[in-house]
Amino acid sequence: MKLGQELRRLRVSAKLSMVDVHSEVDMSVATFSRLELGKKKDIDEQTVWVLLRRYGASDDDTRAVLALWETCRQEVEQWWDAYGDTVSSAYAEFIRAEHTAIECQTFTPLGLPGLTQTERYARALTAQTDGGGEERTAIFTEVRLLRQKRLYADPPLRMTAFITEAALRIDVGGERVMREQLQHLLVLAELPNVHLVVIPFGSAAVAILGSGFTKFDYPDEEPSVIINAGAAGPFPATDEPSYIQRGQRLIDSLMGAGLAPGESVAMIRQYVTKWSDREF
Numbered sequence: 001m002k003l004g005q006e007l008r009r010l011r012v013s014a015k016l017s018m019v020d021v022h023s024e025v026d027m028s029v030a031t032f033s034r035l036e037l038g039k040k041k042d043i044d045e046q047t048v049w050v051l052l053r054r055y056g057a058s059d060d061d062t063r064a065v066l067a068l069w070e071t072c073r074q075e076v077e078q079w080w081d082a083y084g085d086t087v088s089s090a091y092a093e094f095i096r097a098e099h100t101a102i103e104c105q106t107f108t109p110l111g112l113p114g115l116t117q118t119e120r121y122a123r124a125l126t127a128q129t130d131g132g133g134e135e136r137t138a139i140f141t142e143v144r145l146l147r148q149k150r151l152y153a154d155p156p157l158r159m160t161a162f163i164t165e166a167a168l169r170i171d172v173g174g175e176r177v178m179r180e181q182l183q184h185l186l187v188l189a190e191l192p193n194v195h196l197v198v199i200p201f202g203s204a205a206v207a208i209l210g211s212g213f214t215k216f217d218y219p220d221e222e223p224s225v226i227i228n229a230g231a232a233g234p235f236p237a238t239d240e241p242s243y244i245q246r247g248q249r250l251i252d253s254l255m256g257a258g259l260a261p262g263e264s265v266a267m268i269r270q271y272v273t274k275w276s277d278r279e280f
Contacts, residue, residue: 003068008036010055025050030223030239039100086139094227097237101216105251107162108212114144116161121181124173160195162254168271179275185268197258198267215247
């Protein structure tokens with residue numbers, strides 16, 4: 001039996017719900033659900049002990065769970081762990097949520113979503129906004145490119161990316177970088193799992209949103225998660241139903257304000273030409 005399954009068995013035996021215990025170990029319900037489903041393995045020993053005491057586990061059950069935890073600890077090593085000195089815990093949570101999701105809807109008001117960025121665009125954007133020096137810029141660029149592998153995995157992450165017209169026009173890295181970036185968007189638009197929606201200037205839907213967000217959806221009826229992204233980086237994930245519902249309403253508004261697929265691609269092509277001729 002795996003660690004998550006055993007912890008779930010003990011919780012059910014104790015007649016406790018995930019809502020009863022998730023906050024005691026500083027997890028959202030969605031993260032706690034992933035733990036029990038075996039999709040979250042990076043759990044520390046102290047958390048295991050808190051759960052065992054809460055569940056009133058017997059000595060035999062305690063020994064069994066600790067043995068499973070030790071096995072799990074030896075197995076777990078995600079690629080982003082290697083960047084722990086640079087990647088914040090909030091950003092690591094974002095990457096983890098993205099890594100296990102089957103679908104996402106993402107919106108960034110004045111830039112392009114991370115999963116759509118070329119190396120040169122990502123490097124220029126990080127250098128302009130982070131200010132942490134060349135080494136830090138190189139690390140964040142590398143992490144962003146590694147995240148993009150999810151779009152080509154088997155099965156791939158399904159992504160709807162809302163892109164404002166402003167993001168197509170704002171200069172990040174210069175004419176060559178922008179032209180290359182927009183041409184890359186056209187390549188992404190051909191992938192069956194990628195849906196690009198351009199929001200034209202003047203949209204009220206964009207005006208009411210001060211910061212970006214990403215909504216992640218998971219299989220097996222696992223709760224969806226929304227993570228806001230401000231200037232300081234991602235905020236902690238939430239799976240509160242009211243917040244998810246609000247996020248879905250915003251997504252519906254953006255979808256209604258956005259151009260159709262063919263029109264979105266046509267506008268991106270127009271900006272490729274504009275960046276070539278500098279016609280602004």
